[in-house]
Amino acid sequence: MSNFPTHAVDWVIIFRESLPGVDPAQAISAWNNLTARLQAVGLVFKTRKLDADRLSIWIHCPDELLTREWHKECVNDWLNDVGLPRDSPIASLPDDQKPSSRLVLSPAQRLRLIHDLLVQPYAEGGVGLLVDMPIAPTPAGERTESVGGKYVEALLTPHDKDFDKRWIKTWSQKWILSRSDLDSIKDVFGENVALYFSFLQFYFFSLVLPAVVGVIAWLANDAYSPVLAIVMSIWSVLTIELWKRHASYLSVRWATRNASKTLRSRPGFKAEAVLVDEATGEKMRYYSPVQRWRTICSVTFPALVGSILALSVIIFAVVSLEIFFNEYYNGPFKMVLGLLPTVVYCAALPLVTAEYNKIARKLTELENRPTVSDHQNSLSEKIFLSSFLLIFLSLLIISFVFIPAADVLGHYLIQLGFIGHFNSSAALAPTVLQLRVFFFFATGQVVNNAVEVLLPMAMDKVNKAIERRKDKQVVGNMDAEEIELIEQIRTELAKPEHDVFAEYSEMCLQFGMLAVFSVVWPLGPLMCLINNWVELRSDALKICQATRRPIPVRAENMGPWLNNMQLLAWLGSVVSPALVFLYRNWDVDAVASTQSLARLPQVILAVFIWEHGYFLCQHVVRLILASFVPEGDIIIRRAQYVAKHAILSNAGITASISDSQILSEAAAIKEASLDRISGTVHEAVSANQE
Template identity: 30%
Template sequence: MGPSTMSPNCRHTVQIKTTLTEHVPFGRYGVLGSTVQQITILRQAHEGPKLAKLRVQLGRMTTFKVLISFISIAGPLGVGWFFLDSPLSDLLLPKPKLGFDQIIEMASSALSGSHNNFYADYVIQYNYANTEPTKASEELELLLRKLWEVGLQAEVRPGEDSNLLVFVRASRKKSLRRAIYQSRIRDWLHGVRNSEPEDESSAEPQTESERLRIINHMITLPHNVGGAGITPKHGHWKNVLAVFPLHDEEKNREYLADWSKKTFLSEEDLDQIRGKFGESVGFYFAFLQSYFKFLLFPAVFGFSCWLLLGSFSIIYTVVNCLWGVIFIEYWKRQEEDLSCRWQTKGVSVVRSKRREFKPEREVYDQVTGETRGVFPATTRLQRQLLQVPFALVALVALGAIIATCFAIEIFISEVYTGPLKSYLVFIPTILLSALIPTMSGVLVSIATKLNDYENYETQTAYDTALTQKIFVINFITSYFPILLTAFVYIPFASLIVPHLDVFHLTVRPFVSKEKATTAHENFTINPDRLRKQVIYFTVTAQVVGFAMETIVPFLKQRFAREYKEYKKKKYGRVNSGLVSETQKETQHSYDDHEDEVQFLTRVRKEADLDDYNVTDDLREMCIQFGYLALFSPVWPLVPVSFLVNNWVELRSDFFKIIVECKRPTPIRVDTIGPWLDTLGFLSWVGSITSAALVYMFNTSTNGPNGEPSAIKGWALLLTIFFAEHLYLIVRYVVQATIAKFEPHNVRREKTEQYMIRKRYLEATLGARSSDEEEEVTAKDESMELSDLTRKSLEDDTRAWSKHNTVAEERFWMRQKGWRESAQVAASIIESQAKPDMKKQQ
């Protein structure tokens, strides 16, 4: 395997665990085209770090972690060329020659973008369709000047549909290093980083996502914090439609081909996702991977219970609830481990303020010494109380639609016996498809306005609050139909169905009044309806959702591009004879350069793609987990369906990111956000619904109309009460047990924190001890015993009387130094010794 191609001015780092037993000259490693910056040898934790400039010299066998950093200065350079013996790109180093036990980490941190993207870091999409040409030119001139002021170079190219594409890159490396250094200083001040960052001249991005994140801050942050202040669709920049990074198609194809062959993603794969798309996407794929692995046990156990025990098994229900608790607590530890590994723990405190935030007053921060705007928590709490009526309105509005369509469906499918029944059963589906999205859109709009009114300071807090409001809508639309079937239709259908004749109105437009007949007397409850409904939501709906999420958007994009090309060709043919020579020359001046055609064509396609929102994928997984926690006792094969679905989801979501969406701007997070609390809430609700379902349907005896028999209200409530309290006890035990197992990266971070403090303490105490030794050596306050005379004692007595000393001070002045104290101790011992011991002496 040959050396990989890299752009000039790239910094590369290789971290290797090695055992060295002899003097190894550094010259053995140096190669052409590279300038070695430093070799950092990290000894075992208790020994601290050492820095070697030219050679590694060890006198005894010790295991080290070696971090080698070097900069390429001679054009394209393979990482493997840095080592003469074997290319590092193969991840193989001959042990006999170099003594490397294993490669811990290998990373290259480029100072510029990918050569596949012409080294462009970001594209700013500017639309001038509804703006006067003069004003548009002035705005664009201001935009370019703002970019130049923060050290970003820009190139403008024509886009499609009255759009301009402004390509941005960090051409001034000094400005990029300064921005990186300032970002790391903020992290250090807020406790995200353990050690103080290196100096500004050597600050370089560790991953591609860090570089893109820093450059995005340079573009979008306000001017007073070092940014250009360009905010898409906001304020002065309403004509800026988007600011997005470009996909690296070559790398994306490699990742997709590699991961499609694997069952599980490795830690290195997750690191690559994080390094490419940022921590928010990395956390989502890590969660999906953990969830997929955890589904293996309930899938096997559920399949066994389905064969041996059937539905509504008490054993399966208990194990399923316990599994849910263990998974949630395990993921909490995984989150902590990943946040330490990716150095994002506590990053939420570094968030910048939202531009829409409206402080009520400004106060002086005694900690930072800065003046900052605040919004009283009590005022926000009063506004947050509006969430209660919002939830009730959502429940009534969506619940009424779902319940009405549900009743219509029951009437047509199980009561109505007239003509066209096979076609009329689709009426409820049509009504749901039309009304639920409309009402959900209205409620989301209300939730957004309510969220704006609550006036959150940071974007993270704003997104969390909005996610919680929208989840109320998702909960109702996802689970309410099954809850209606389980707790309304099956127990009380015999009481409700006779009153459903009102729904004759739904079939009146299609059949005559005489033919619209019903049969109440022959109606019996269909106990299998609940199982079929669960199968639909956990199998059929998952397949439909996959198609709507991945396949349909892909086909729509293909057809839209082909239709656009067709319109261009048709318009060109129609107007080819009507365009003057001057107009042809003008049109030709905007044609792409020959060596840019392929690149600009790809960028224009990316500009038309939708934005990727990781929240949508997390919401999908949490709703899926809810089906498993709430209703899987109805059909124990639910985890089997989800296991297969998530294996596909793991790959289709990555395909969606790289093909159907713009490349997401990297965002640092240390958790999956409010969805972790959502998982806990669903697990708790699942303990209630599962216990109720098992109590109601575990017995095989049904009443004369098919309803479950022997249901006692007090027994149902008692079952729910004990199940919920047992769940809380089990959750506490699981939390206490898992808390005893500390993740590796958390332990490593604590070790680093301890070592930093220890080295600081040793340096401080070492300086003090050396000063004290010099002072003691220069002047020993202890007098020789021979110096103790009557005159010296009289002098001390006179000094005490002059200074008016008190008893406490005189207590410490009676003995002059350690020698006199030793003499006094000896005299006391001698005077109090027993007579027989004196004789022996």
């Protein structure tokens, strides 16, 4: 334990002093293990009482330890070709980040390095902190890898209130984020958050063209416009491919290129044994892939399929009841009964979604993925599947079941005795689908923004009011700054964690709705354009006031959400032409099933041609873009050239170079002492061995 100023607190661990039904001696043991591990890695900390049942551990990382961790990361990045190519682990670093000078890092870099040190397994030089998770049994003969477990309620870092105020004020006075604004976000919240805001702004600008075309189609009263469908298919391809190039540039600019190669071990990974790597001779934690696939096939897949089927049945039942009461039923309480399924569904949806997410998280835990990225990718795919069903399934059922077979369903209901008569000429029409799409693009997004931002802020005020009524007597003497920090920790602990994956999920599903159903309501792109302008600001407000401070994570792209966007773009190339050729110039007086069957051949032909056209467009766009050298590639090639020349020069080999600027850059890189490099590597290896 140590004394350090309150403003120097990096991370805060919330420790439960007891657990229901657990021997108090275990809490003492967990506390001793945790504090001993913190001291072993070199972190300093002090403890303050948070309330009657919890302690807060304020952690600070000394400069010497932070410098060591930073240069260990530099070595690891150099070995994995992360960031710009260079001839040594410290070559081409800024002067204030060279070993000979006092290290100067951004707040996000500092917090990320310390967070990684806290959660890394003990065998890799970290604390091995587990947050609100049971500690797995340790293989025989091995020391305990993890500490904390269920006794650690949370790990958080306090918000920088001054930056939050400046950021919100800046956003209120400008229309778009500049590069310097994104760099500021990156420096405070990390590359993953900055990348999300960069994507959101890029996506916002990409919507201008489809919004203009959609407004023209709406003014021309051109329902199910083939022109809009073509524009949206091309737009979806261009948006994805251009974003890939822009994300590649950002990964170079922010030195996160190939960051996915530096795989972080997952704190909750449960090893079956510790084996020796045949290639390197190093010890590694091992879990049998056969066992993992056995779990996936026998537990994960059946449970996931069962959950998806149950969710699909619920959605189908709700849509069926809503269609029945609104379109076929003519008895008493028609209006009330027509609204009842939707009201019940909307009320139950948060509970159903929460339960599904719990199941998805539990199934992903059972898969026992070894790295953080593998775990997140597996979980995100499961959650994306449920979100897709909740939004798209009802629209697809209405589009290709209820409307085309409206008269058949009506006569079937008569035979079953549910209705007395049915007028085929007044059957379900495409306007029902248009109303649902309108609800998503207009009403649904407004409600979603309110739930995302206003509800957490309201709950925050409620929690503050509750806290003010509680007895907050603390043990020990505390100065004014410490009392203020305690209040801030209590406030932020009541807030949810920030989840950038949920933000990507929302934008990904919106992109899919545009690619698939824009032809149904042409003003959809305009509504999304307006929504995303608001979203850029509301997400900033949400991060600053409605969630905990994000954990900084390096990211080079959107992860699995880019693949999900490509899948939805392909789905749009199938569904969009089917809707155009099925419902364009729909005759509301004709029999629905007869009309649908008559149009079926041209629908199938249109889908076949459109899908192939989509892949052809994708190929052509990639060929065209490949002929233009990306800005990031130029920077990489230049760095490679300088690094190679420095290596040749160190080896005593002279190269013929005409560019004097390149020569001076190479000479500057040579100044990095090989002794200093080897010392850094030796220090990193020694720290790992300890």
